[in-house]
Every structure is written in C-alpha cells, then in structure tokens.
Amino acid sequence: MQKKSMAFHKKILLVSKYGETLDIANTMQQEGCQLKMYIEDKGCKEIGFGFVPKVTQWEKHVAWADLIIFDYTGYGAICEQLRNQGKRVVGGSVYTDLLEIDRNFGQEELKKHKIKVLPFVEFTNFKDAIDYVLKHPDAYVIKPCGETQELKQLLFVGSDDEGLDVVRVLKAYEKSWGNNFGNFQLQKKVKGVEISASAFFNGKEFLRPINITFEHKKLFPKELGVSTGEMGSSMFWTQDSPIFDATLKKLEPTLAKTNYIGHIDVNCIVNGNGIYPLEFTSRFGYPQIMIQRAGITQAMGQFFWKLACGEQFKIAVKKGFQVGVFMVVPPFPYNDKKTFELFSKDAVVIFKKDMKEGVHPMHLKKVNDEWLITGDTGIALLITGTGITMRDAQRSMYNRIQGIIVNNSYYRTDIGDRWLEDSDKLWSWGLL
Structure with missing residues (x-):
C-alpha cells in the first residue's frame, strides 16, 4: 500500500495538455491535497469531470496554488516566468522544450555533450x-x-x-x-534493444533511483501493426545504470543552468557496439508516469512538492518490476470522431469486484459514481502490476484486467515478454 502523509494538504494546480495526468491528480486529491485541474485541448475538456475539480482558465488560480504542475512540453517559457516570480513549479524550461520538440536541436545537444548519436x-x-x-x-x-x-x-x-x-x-x-x-x-537504423533511461531533476541534480523503461509501441502483440504513442511499458528502478551515465548524466550541469524541475527521459537503441540516444521526452511520459506511480511508495503530492522545492532525497520505490498496459477502444490509435461517438463515447467501465490498486483512469469522467469514456482518442484505462520478478508483475496486471469489462476494448497481451530476451543481451553487453 502507498504510504500517505496525513499532514500534507498543499493546494495543487495541474495544467494539462490532453488530460493524461488525471490519475496523478486523482491520487494527490485522495492523499489530502486540494486540487484543481485545467485541460487545454478542446476534445479532451470533459476528461476528469466527477473525479477532480476542473477550471476553465488556469491563470486565474496561480495565486491560489502552492504548487503548479505542467504535464507537457510547450509550457517552458511560462514555467520559467512563474519560477522567477517565486512560484513552486514542476514543468519544463525553454531549453528542455526544444530538446523534445526540435529533434535537430536535441541531436546537436547530444553531440555537444560528447554523447554518441546515429x-x-x-x-x-x-x-x-x-x-x-x-x-x-x-x-x-x-x-x-x-x-x-x-x-x-x-x-x-x-x-x-x-x-x-x-x-x-x-x-x-x-x-x-x-x-x-x-x-x-x-x-x-541500427539493430539492438530499445530502452530508455529517465530520472527526476530537482533544479540542481538528478534524484536516485533512476528509472529504466521498455516501451511497447506497436498496436498488436509481437510488435505488429501501426506505431501508436504507446500500448504499454515495463520498467524497474535502479541506483546505477551505464546507459544513464552515458547519456542523461552528462546533461546534468546544463539542466541545472536552466533550473529545470521535472522528469526527463532519453530513448536509446543499445547493442554490443554502443549506446545510441534517439530522442528526449522532457516531461512526464505516458503511460510511464502512472507505471512509475505504481512503484513509488511515497505520497505523490509530497513527492512533487519536495521536487519543486529543490530538495535532494531518495525516491522510495518498490523492489522488482512494474508493468502497465493500456485498455483502449475504437478508433485508437486513429482520430475518427464518428467511430468514437458510435462505439466508445460514454461507454461504461464495469468492475466485477471492488479494485483499489493497479487501475488508473485515463480519458474518463465520473457520472453518478460510474466511470464513462470521454475525450476523443479512446484510451480508457491503464492497468498496472508490480512484482519481484517480471512474470509476477505481468501476472498481477493481467489478473486485474480479468476483473474489468470495457465494451469493444483491446490491449496488448505481451507487455513485459521482451524482458526475457532483452535482459540476456543487456547483461552480455555490460549494460545492466
């Protein structure tokens, strides 16, 4: 169970691009924080209704908030401005926005920091x-x-x-x-294992442990079908990683100069010849942040507050592995309003039994205590599992799915399977 700090009641304003952090908002509210959530994208405005208080203009609530969290890139200049005004902010900087949005800039920065690129x-x-x-x-x-x-x-x-x-x-x-x-x-293109190293940055340095994630991007099992943003991920936390040391760690002084406070991830291809960074995600990853939450054993509101205050602390995490899989509905991964309204809008999430852990609301609203699908892309739920072994974590996750009914839903049945082969390769290359 998550450890809750009963004394922590900060006012938190969450500024979201697409509503992807509903689960984090809902969690912090359950921990005792006062919360307000703003969603920018027009098609996602309904997400979160009934779960957390929603606002239509986040700017009007800045003075109210003790902590402001921005969950996407593109807000870097605003984050810097608010920090300069003395506000506690978790979010990007102009520099980190460029790292992700401008691929060319990201690659040039890697070269500048003496990091090998393709x-x-x-x-x-x-x-x-x-x-x-x-x-x-x-x-x-x-x-x-x-x-x-x-x-x-x-x-x-x-x-x-x-x-x-x-x-x-x-x-x-x-x-x-x-x-x-x-x-x-x-x-x-090079052949190898796709892997990402990520960590939380407190404005001065990276916090430990760091996170190692394996993403599953294709729509169907065995990496078949179209690329989606993500269908699920497996991960673990570690104190040390040669992949982290060869990539993100080298950016630490530059990130400190820009006073970046938030999460940053670098996706890589690795093989026997080396480590090749592909791209940055200088914000929360989705579903990465929710799967990380499943492994973090301290209260999330307090965690983000300490991060925004620039504290140096060790993140309290579970041992072993965490996995997560999206349960999606038509037309995912495509945008098709007619199909969404026909098959998925306002469809009910039905629980066969009361489940507290491992179920993370995504593009949902709550009406009369029922969870209904909303938004426009068809991501209903993220289901997570944790365990000492990858198999334990998978079993826990897929058992939870058996207790949920979402009409017309589909999901990958092999999240985490890659680990068995990938880990052998990574050990032999000296990268674990």
Whole structure:
C-alpha cells in the first residue's frame, strides 16, 4: 500500500495538455491535497469531470496554488516566468522544450555533450528525402519533427537494407500530406534493444533511483501493426545504470543552468557496439508516469512538492518490476470522431469486484459514481502490476484486467515478454 502523509494538504494546480495526468491528480486529491485541474485541448475538456475539480482558465488560480504542475512540453517559457516570480513549479524550461520538440536541436545537444548519436539528415520536402535514400541505400527511420511528431503512427521504422520500403512510405506521405508535413528526419537504423533511461531533476541534480523503461509501441502483440504513442511499458528502478551515465548524466550541469524541475527521459537503441540516444521526452511520459506511480511508495503530492522545492532525497520505490498496459477502444490509435461517438463515447467501465490498486483512469469522467469514456482518442484505462520478478508483475496486471469489462476494448497481451530476451543481451553487453 502507498504510504500517505496525513499532514500534507498543499493546494495543487495541474495544467494539462490532453488530460493524461488525471490519475496523478486523482491520487494527490485522495492523499489530502486540494486540487484543481485545467485541460487545454478542446476534445479532451470533459476528461476528469466527477473525479477532480476542473477550471476553465488556469491563470486565474496561480495565486491560489502552492504548487503548479505542467504535464507537457510547450509550457517552458511560462514555467520559467512563474519560477522567477517565486512560484513552486514542476514543468519544463525553454531549453528542455526544444530538446523534445526540435529533434535537430536535441541531436546537436547530444553531440555537444560528447554523447554518441546515429547519423541523421533533416528534410523539408519528400522529393529531396527520396533522392537521398536512392543515392545512399540503407535502412532508415522516418521521424517527423515539430507538431507532426504528435501523430505517432507517422513514425516509420524501415526494415529493407536498400531503403525501398522507406521510399514507398515517403511517396505515400507526399501524396497525402503535400507540403503540410513539416520538417522530418531520416535517421540511420541500427539493430539492438530499445530502452530508455529517465530520472527526476530537482533544479540542481538528478534524484536516485533512476528509472529504466521498455516501451511497447506497436498496436498488436509481437510488435505488429501501426506505431501508436504507446500500448504499454515495463520498467524497474535502479541506483546505477551505464546507459544513464552515458547519456542523461552528462546533461546534468546544463539542466541545472536552466533550473529545470521535472522528469526527463532519453530513448536509446543499445547493442554490443554502443549506446545510441534517439530522442528526449522532457516531461512526464505516458503511460510511464502512472507505471512509475505504481512503484513509488511515497505520497505523490509530497513527492512533487519536495521536487519543486529543490530538495535532494531518495525516491522510495518498490523492489522488482512494474508493468502497465493500456485498455483502449475504437478508433485508437486513429482520430475518427464518428467511430468514437458510435462505439466508445460514454461507454461504461464495469468492475466485477471492488479494485483499489493497479487501475488508473485515463480519458474518463465520473457520472453518478460510474466511470464513462470521454475525450476523443479512446484510451480508457491503464492497468498496472508490480512484482519481484517480471512474470509476477505481468501476472498481477493481467489478473486485474480479468476483473474489468470495457465494451469493444483491446490491449496488448505481451507487455513485459521482451524482458526475457532483452535482459540476456543487456547483461552480455555490460549494460545492466
């Protein structure tokens, strides 16, 4: 069970882009914090109704709040301004926003900090990119930059050594997007284990333990189907990691200069030849933050308060592994308003038995104590499990799913399976 601090009753204002932190807001409120939540995206405004108090203009509640939490990139300048005014803020900085949003900047910063990166070329149109692949045949990954990178299904990982599959996809994007796609990168593809190292930063230094996450991005088991933002993740906490030391740790002085306070993650491909950072997530990861919460044994409100105050403390976490899987409904991972309204809007989440742990509300509202699906993308729940072994954590998670009915829902049945093979490779390469 989570340890609750009965003496902690801070006023917390949560500024959310898409409502992804409803679970965190709900948890802090249950711990005794006074909470107000604002959601920016128009299609997500209903999320959280009935769970937590909602506000329509967050700016009017700044003076009320002891702590303000921003859950997405793009708020960096506002976070800096509020910190300069003496407010306690968990959120980005102008620098960390750029690390994530501008892929080119992120890669250049890695180089500047003497971190090895994979070769990439940035393009502004498809013709130049197609010509490049034809002249330099190889396996590539197509990575949208800027706002287009929000559409995760556009990221394409090529498998053909001549790059012919990438050429076909680029031609398809050219037909459907024309000149509205924005900048994108072609990055050389390498084989290995995809893994991310992440940690919380208190404005001066990283807190320990650090977090190691394995993401499962494809829609179907065994990595089949389209890329989604995420279908689930497995993770563990550790005091030390060669992957962290080779990447994020080197950015510590720069992050301190910008007074960054929040969570930062770097996704990497690793193999016997080295560690290759791919991209930054300089905010909470989704569903990463909820799975982390399943492993953190201290009260979340107090945790974020201490972080925002710049305290140096050891994060209290469970031993072993944590896993989480999204239960989604149509039209996920696509945006299709008609399908959503037909199959999913206001569908009820039914619990066969009373469950307190491991069930994290996502795009939901509460009406007459019933949990109803809302928003516009069809992410209903995140279900988590923890255990001393990966198998224990998986069993705990999938057992919980058996106690829940969500009409038309689907989810991955293999979250965590990769660990058995991946861990062998990581041990042999000296990276665990």
